[in-house]
Amino acid sequence: MCGIVGYIGNRTAYQIIIKGLQRLEYRGYDSAGIALYDDEVRLYKCKGKVRDLERLTTGHPIGGTVGIGHTRWATHGVPNDINAHPHRSKNGKFVIVHNGIIENFAHLKNELTNRGYTFESETDTEVLANLIESIYLENKVSVEVAVRIALSKVIGAYGLVVFSADEPDMVIGARKGSPLVVGIGEGEYFLASDVTPIVEYTDKIVYLKDEEIAVIRRDNFKLTNIRNDSMTPDITSVDVKIDNIDKGGYDHFMQKEIHEQPMSITDTFRGRVMPDKNTIHLGGISDVLPKLVTAKRIIIVACGTSYHAGLVGEYLIEEFARIPVEVEYASEFRYRNPIISSDDVIIAISQSGETADTLAAIRMAKEQGALILGICNVAGSSISRETNAGVYTHAGPEIGVASTKAFTSQVMVLTMMAFLLGRKRNIILPEQYRALIQELVHVPGYIEQILSHEEEIRNIAAKYKDATNAIYLGRGYLYPVALEGALKLKEISYIHAEGYPAAEMKHGPIALIDQNMPVFVLATRDKYYEKVVNNIQEVKARSGKVIAIVTEGDTTIRRMADDVIEVPTTPEALMPLLTVIPLQIISYHVALMRGCNVDQPRNLAKSVTVE
Ligand code: F6R
16 A cells, blocks of 8 residues: 655666656555655656656656655545645655554644644645654754654554655655565665565665664664664565566566466475475474464454455365364454454464554454464565464565465465364374375466466456456355455456355345346356256356356356356365466456456555555
8 A cells, every 4th residue: 555665875766766666556556756855855746657757757857866756545635646645844844755544643733733834735644744844843853853753643554754855865764554664785775665666776675663763874774763762673685586576578467477376376385295295394383383283263364365365264274174263354353352362373364464454453363362373475574573473475476456376375375274284183184185285286287277278268258348247156165266256357347246155146146147147156066066056057047147167077067158167177175276267367358358457456556554
């Protein structure tokens, strides 16, 4: 949610910041802005994307070796030129970019208004810029002290970078609740919401912790906390290849990420699943495994697509390990006063590791003594740091706003976990364990096979591109896949789509079915097969259009359905990993054919770091 880039060094800041903002555009893209210092502060900002900002700056001075930039996902105030960041304080002393929400902004704004401040924008960020300035001017303190005092008055979340026209050889970064990282180069420093704008220049990264303030000059970097205690920066070396954050020859990140899945899933189980030894080893949770094996209950908390992965996890863990599992939307769980005991294990699933509700849910559960595990993709993210232990998905950077490869990697982690727990609890016997492991490692090859049929799947997508509604049905392991398929379609093509457990269709949704309603049915050969075949007949009897995802060689459903997409045969527990792929491809192509921006769907942002 909002991307921040800052630079101080000896190169021209403009190019570094613009390129960085392009890399961060997945976090928000309703407006963009940049502030540079070159004898004076030059501020350019506009509604729209980073390319609109580039157009705006054409022909204007863009020199200077210090600067900050922002790409926005609106919270306070509609997306327009005025609400775009950076924000400048009334007397022009400070410019600031900010991600997060200042919850007491109305109170602070009142106080400032009473002291003569006026505001151009509707944002909480402009209030913060003026708060810093008022402290600076009225208390006659240094820039650094003014920032520190202002932040101590703020309630809410921030990742921010600020600099002052009075001390332009210094930038200050701070975080509380919203991520901010510092990249350390030779005589230059980079600040950003995540490492993607930085890895091109340096692999030395400091992930700021909550309430830390980084005061950065070209030749030094000082880290303190908000009380001005000196902190030791924890310098991590990151290994993100530039190819991972480029489109790599694909038209869109989403397409690239769909196609990466054979590899990303392999990366998820590499070194963890040993088919030659018939073992699964999850190093990140090995210390806490005894507690997990004896857990009375597992509660999975997540949002969006990660929540759907969690639902697959529920089916897997309950079937193979016989441990009761509950899956909760983090946003509900954190506020509903849930009963949590020290016998519970909480698993937070999050691609970004920054989702505000998921983070708050684990903080709350931690206070109540539960063991907290994480399944995250982004190394060093807030959730990964605040959990007691966890398993990284290693899916590589996911840039497309609609989650694809993160989902399959999350499901893969949950599958490994369920099999491992099942074996440790002696519910899975050695022979079955061996068979499951052998099958697991075939999944990437099966996904390759499905991807090789993209053209046929695209032709099916073309038939339904003008639909206004769609229904997705699945049972058992494939019910969460139905939810995920519907989410993918609605978020990038803006077609209204709903997923249901197939048997629930008769309890209401069937009323929607007519000749204009495409119904995507997950109908692979599993224990529900006959029942799902009946559901297909019920849809056909009401003239609905059925697009069925079936196991290869299925002739029964081929005779009934309007369109059929085959997936290879595998045990039903592994079917979510295969059946979601055609649904991702359909959504991608439908969105493209409708002229939608698949990588940057309207109103969305990749990482939801505000409530
Ligand atoms: C959907 C999507 C979102 C995220 C959700 C959670 O395609 O991307 O629904 O899954 O915002 O995000 P993470 O996994 O980063 O916590």
